Amino acid sequence: MLSKRNFLLSLLALSLLLLPPSLASSNATSPFRATITDVSGVQATIHNVTALRKGGFSLFGGGGGESGETKLSLQYGMAEISLPFQSIARLELEKPASKYCEVIVYLRNGKQLKAKIKSQLQIQGKLPSNATYKIKAMYIKSLTFSKQTASLQRCPTCKRHYLEKSWKFCPYDGQKLQTK
Numbered sequence: 001m002l003s004k005r006n007f008l009l010s011l012l013a014l015s016l017l018l019l020p021p022s023l024a025s026s027n028a029t030s031p032f033r034a035t036i037t038d039v040s041g042v043q044a045t046i047h048n049v050t051a052l053r054k055g056g057f058s059l060f061g062g063g064g065g066e067s068g069e070t071k072l073s074l075q076y077g078m079a080e081i082s083l084p085f086q087s088i089a090r091l092e093l094e095k096p097a098s099k100y101c102e103v104i105v106y107l108r109n110g111k112q113l114k115a116k117i118k119s120q121l122q123i124q125g126k127l128p129s130n131a132t133y134k135i136k137a138m139y140i141k142s143l144t145f146s147k148q149t150a151s152l153q154r155c156p157t158c159k160r161h162y163l164e165k166s167w168k169f170c171p172y173d174g175q176k177l178q179t180k
């Protein structure tokens with residue numbers, strides 16, 4: 001017999017499965033932006049956000065394994081779930097633990113999810129200066145996915161995204177940038 005609580009949990013798990021699949025799970029560029037506050041209190045807003053799973057990235061890698069996924073692998077009870085970034089509004093992590101950190105996921109549909117995230121899982125992206133930003137999950141206090149701004153420009157050829165408003169052409173291939 002299913003208890004009422006288990007029944008509700010299965011309903012929640014089912015609704016997660018029914019969420020739309022991620023736009024591009026293994027692309028070199030990601031349309032996602034995030035504001036991250038680390039455990040020391042430093043805050044950074046990054047674009048091109050992806051998640052890199054230690055040891056699991058060679059399958060998706062290309063380009064030296066530096067490209068990640070635009071979804072998050074979480075331990076949910078006894079199950080592993082894969083949650084697309086676009087379904088996530090905010091993450092709040094409990095204090096660091098050796099293997100897994102407790103995480104509360106605030107979903108875009110208004111629901112909350114209590115799960116565990118691998119401490120070594122790496123979130124990476126680019127700072128506005130285009131410097132590379134990398135952080136392990138265990139050092140994140142909170143992460144908020146922010147909406148794409150209108151000023152974000154996109155190269156139609158290589159699909160890279162740029163925050164610099166003044167740029168007219170892609171620095172990689174010279175293609176004229178498009179505003180989204």
Ligand SMILES: [Zn+2]
Nearest residue numbers: 155158170173
């Ligand atoms: Zn380009």
